[in-house]
Amino acid sequence: MTSLTDIPREAEVRRLIAVHADMPGGLMPLLHAIQDTCGFVPPDAVPLIAKGMNLSRAEVHGVITYYHHFRSTPPGRHVVHICRAEACRSCGSEALMQHAQAVMGCAEHTTRADGVVTLESAYCLGLCASAPSVQIDDRVHARMTPAKLDKLLKQLEVSP
Ligand code: FES
Known part of the structure; x- marks a missing residue:
């Protein structure tokens, strides 16, 4: 709705x-x-x-x-934010975003067709010293890697 x-x-x-x-x-x-x-x-x-x-x-x-933060359509059941601010960018967040798009099957600032997941960028999640950071729903995860992200997405049954 x-x-x-x-x-x-x-x-x-x-x-x-x-x-x-x-x-x-x-x-x-x-x-x-x-x-x-x-x-x-x-x-x-x-x-x-x-x-x-x-x-x-x-x-x-x-x-x-x-403001990209605001959505005009409902989000997916899960929302994944990849931090793309400076500290995370210098620690590989752009590659992480590309990986997330490929694994989740949706582009940034969109919700996958099945409504399961929305992918967003964030601009500092407050864990700069442990970059790169990702927020999945209400939980922030530090020192993210593609392999760790894959594991988390699999637990949420977000991976196709
Ligand atoms: S720049 Fe990513 S958590 Fe601060």
Whole structure:
């Protein structure tokens, strides 16, 4: 489901808008809260957000599309983030990203057709001293290698 037709979801989005409406600079925390709650920012929430935050739809849409963090479609059952910031990049994260794309069968910032997994880039997961880092769902893993990633993906039944 990629819309607000789910009534509990719409009620929650409306509640979050009300919480953030009077907050200076409240749009970013609101979008984070919606994505944390729904897993993505439903496209039909944009008019509600715009109205509630006294912004144009174009402004809201612009922020959502500018930041790669925000998704407009639901994520897969598992979300894999490969850190591509400087420390991880210098320790092989680009090769790790290519490996992940090949093994998972989906490109960066997409969800595999079967809906099992979404692959994203991250820009620092806070484990720079133990780079490269990968986050799978809520857990961050340090000193990642292609072999370790394969093992973790197999445990989650993400590997084809
Ligand atoms: S740069 Fe990757 S964890 Fe900080």
